Amino acid sequence: MPVLTRLVPSPVFVEVRAGALDALGGILADQRLSSAGRIAVAISGGSGAVLRERLEPALPGADWYQVDDGTLDSAVRLTDEIRRGHYDALVGLGGGKIIDVAKYAAARVGLPVVAVATNLAHDGICSPVSTLDNDAGRGSYGVPGPIGIIVDLDVVAKAPxxxxxxxxxxxxxxxxxxxxxxxxxxxxxxxxxxxxxxxxxxxxxxxxxxxxxxxxxxxxxxxxxxxxxxxxxxxxxxxxxxxxxxxxxxxxxxxxxxxxxxxxxxxxxxxxxxxxxxxxxxxxxxxxxxxxxxxxxxxxxxxxxxxxxxxxxxxxxxxxxxxxxxxxxxxxxxxxxxxxxxxxxxxxxxxxx
Incomplete structure (x- = not known):
């Protein structure tokens, strides 16, 4: 009698705990995603800048990219910027807009994306969809889901x-x-x-x-x-x-x-x-x-x-x-x-x- 199985597409790792953000570099290394720390990190200009100041010393091999908003133009711009580098992964660090932009850009350049959520406003942190504003209003774009999810409970507890x-x-x-x-x-x-x-x-x-x-x-x-x-x-x-x-x-x-x-x-x-x-x-x-x-x-x-x-x-x-x-x-x-x-x-x- 044959044994029937199915492959379920899902993240390789999910970390939901207090203090997870400070362990970002170690998590990526432990998961063999980026042992050398060559990552691109997409952040917002507001809270993202504060988080960069906190995390940058622990991620010396990272390049940081500011994302202005959750538009298709921003996603295309990020795509062009990270294409010039050589990275193991792209990290989307922020709320839903940043993560959606990161998922779209990672899909365009063929990089795995790690979603590091700073708030829990919607299910975009793991979905195979990027919702981006465009000239016609708002569009949904199919993308690979994140390879990893990190949620620091200490960080999301401080979100509005x-x-x-x-x-x-x-x-x-x-x-x-x-x-x-x-x-x-x-x-x-x-x-x-x-x-x-x-x-x-x-x-x-x-x-x-x-x-x-x-x-x-x-x-x-x-x-x-x-x-x-x-x-x-x-x-x-x-x-x-x-x-x-x-x-x-x-x-x-x-x-x-x-x-x-x-x-x-x-x-x-x-x-x-x-x-x-x-x-x-x-x-x-x-x-x-x-x-x-x-x-x-x-x-x-x-x-x-x-x-x-x-x-x-x-x-x-x-x-x-x-x-x-x-x-x-x-x-x-x-x-x-x-x-x-x-x-x-x-x-x-x-x-x-």
Whole structure:
């Protein structure tokens, strides 16, 4: 009888602990990624400069590159800069924008990338996608996932609490995304990868049930691990399907229609997940999501992130256009703008009751 196996694309190493940042050079050497320390490090101009001052003495062979913003232009610029050197790896040290730029640049030059997260705002720390601003708004670019993940709990604990909360919103939204994927399977016959669903859903459930506050080190550990699981789930699926359903379509629509007013990604997808659960008739689940979002100070209605009912209605109506070919509860119901407005009014009433 043959033994069937599958190869699961995942990071070679994941370090989530206090003090991990100061051990960066040793971790890279121990993992045989860069024993000589010839690495390129992408950092931001703000907090990145402070971290460079702290780490530079321990990384004498590193070259440091400042990334101005999370745009495609910055990613292309970094690509051109690191192509002139000879490196073992590229380290993206910072928040989601820096890591997304680093993943894109590393893919272009054929270098492994190590994501060193200084906040936990979303699952980009491990995902096979770089989300970058471009002339047309915002684009998602397929890239290899990071070969390694480092999260220093001491560092992320000092990040703005809004960023930590946003990461929780992003992880919890997996539950809704997986439900949308399974809905598509039932209605359209789209194949579902059970392993990817198991990992993505577990990541969301771990945060949905965790009793800790944003100051709780155990919550930070759980969040970091959940974001890594989300990224691995996407690698397994070969797409963002296990972590991106109607919740993300709504968020992308807000970004497209109101680019200067959009909130944190995790804030938007958390709200989108609560509303998508409500539309699927999963009222108890929607209530649990709302309860957990509120517990961490996340928005549960559109006005809490600066959008009117009419604007949110427009975004939900436009949302399917952001992911052509993806089937979620929004495509299934095919609601008119009036239907969406009425459903949202019912949702708000349920949230406030």
């Amino acid at each position: 609490k809004r960023f930590v909360a946003a990461g929780i919103g992003d992880a919890v939204s997996n539950i809704s995304a997986c439900a949308d994927w399974e809905l598509s399977h039932a209605v359209t016959g789209e194949p579902v990868d059970g392993l990817a669903v198991a990992m993505a859903r577990a990541a969301g459930e771990n945060l949905l049930r965790h009793p800790g506050t944003l100051e709780d080190p155990d919550l930070l550990t759980t969040l970091a691990e959940a974001l890594v699981l989300s990224g691995i789930a996407m690698n397994i699926a070969g797409s963002t399907r296990p972590s991106s359903g109607a919740c993300h379509e709504i968020s992308h629509a807000l970004d497209v229609l109101y680019p200067k007013r959009s909130a944190q990604h995790g804030e938007q997808v958390g709200l989108g997940a609560a509303f998508a659960c409500f539309l699927r008739g999963e009222r108890d689940l929607s209530g649990l999501v709302v309860e957990r979002l509120r517990f961490h100070g996340l928005p549960v209605t559109a006005d809490q992130i600066g959008f009117t009912e009419a604007e949110f209605t427009e975004a939900v109506h436009y949302a399917p256009n952001t992911r052509p070919g993806r089937f979620t509860i929004l495509e299934h119901l095919d609601l008119s703008a009036t239907d969406i407005r009425d459903a949202y009014a019912d949702y708000v009433q349920a949230v406030n009751s």
